[in-house]
Amino acid sequence: MKIGFIGAGKVGFTLGKYLTLRGIEVVGYYSRQIDDAKDAAMFTDTQYFCELPALLLNCDTIFVTVPDAAITDVWNKIKQYPVNNKNICHCSGGLASDIFTDIQRHGGYGYSVHPIYAIHDKYNSFKSFSEVYFTVEGHGPEINPLITLIESIGNPVSVISAQDKALYHAASAMMSNLVVALAAVGSDLFSKCGFDRDFSQKAWNALFIGNAENICASGVTNALTGPLERGDAETIRKHINALSGTERQIYMMLSQVLLNVAKQKHPDRDYSFIEAELTS
Template sequence: MNVGFIGAGKVGNTFGKYFEQNNIELTGYFDTDINAAQEAADFTRSGLFTSVSELVKSSDMIFITTTDNSIEKVWNIVKQLSIKGKIICHCSGALSSDIFTGIDKKGGFGYSIHPLFSCSSKTASYKELYNALITIEGSREHLQEVEELFRGLGNDTRIIDSTQKIKYHAAAVFASNQVIALAGQGTDILEQCGFSRNEAIKSVLFLMGHAIENIEKQGLVEALTGPVERNDVMTVRKHLQILSEEEKEIYISLSKKLIDIAKEKNPENNYVELENLLEHN
């Protein structure tokens, strides 16, 4: 099986280099930016295509690695071509393979293949892809074959139902992108306390890194510490008194989730007073 890519951005480069490093044959890249396609082809030791039709004709498996809002546009071009027996994939976390409308009538097989992974670099992210969980959904016919492709590379895989893609992607945003927002919020408040930005970021990184390390070592429930876990109503009340309305809204929402975890850790504790405090602020 050989693989071609439509879209030469970070995701296309990352998967392409990952495959090339693992001796999976690549045909090459097409992109509306020919320079980007050439760079990707050079990076992955594959070919440059100047038309979608030639890339599709030459490839058994085609990855559409464009932005989410371009996937359907590309598919509308691809589905006009001969794709009988070909595997068509996209790498969106939020979209399912349902976007490949009419693919069964064309004799093709559609899949969404998404790494639970933050792809931040065209040229370096492939090095971390080995550790990523790959979620897959799509046509039944080659589902096992696609899964075995990634299992053979050493990845853990998870077959997901197409109806759960949006919720799955929201979970990924909570655990990745919104962590950056929390880091930003903590940094801003430390700056209000007189920290320099570098001091604040360094402090936040230490705290967040320690929390993640504790989750890994002790598990999610046992890793929980702090005033909510201790049922320290007085401290939480003082926090709420000094935070801005926007900061307070975030603090309350997250603290409610912390109470759920705290109840699991400390079933003997009564968190009613703390819950009431959060509910009425």
């Protein structure tokens, strides 16, 4: 494959750099902001293109690495040019390949290729990509070569159906973006306990990382500890009374989910007093 990128943001930088380091032929970049394309080309030791048709002419596989809301506009520009037998891919977790409307009528093939990873830094995220899992969705004849390409660079990959994309992306958000929200709530509570900022941040960081590592190593159910697992209704009550507003609502809702995990771990344990605290 000869791969080109439309869009030179975090995803384009990261994926292009990772592919080149793994020996995959990346031709280069096109972006509305030519300086962005130049930066990406320099970073990946590839080319930049001032005109979209030139990139399309030199590539058989295009990755559209722009924000989700811009993918349709980019596709509408791409399909003005010959795309016969070309693979047009986007990297959205939530959108399916059918966003490339009428692509078969234009002779091309549409796919979504999504790395299950929160890309946060366009210059450094590629360093962690050897551990990243991918999903691929689409119906063209090149889906197997795309899968083989990803597997050949050492990354696990699975095919996902278009109808499962929204649920899959919600699950991904739960495990990444919404964890940031929970950390924001927890860190704010720590800051109200009279600690200095440095102690507070280092304390909850160690707690957070240790718990995340335990979940990954032991699994969700076996990693569960704390007062809810023990059935300590009095401590749960004190927690609830110490909180108010949105923080209390979040605590109550997450504790109800956690209660189900506790019941799985200890099916013979009586959690009725905990249930009473969480529903009162």
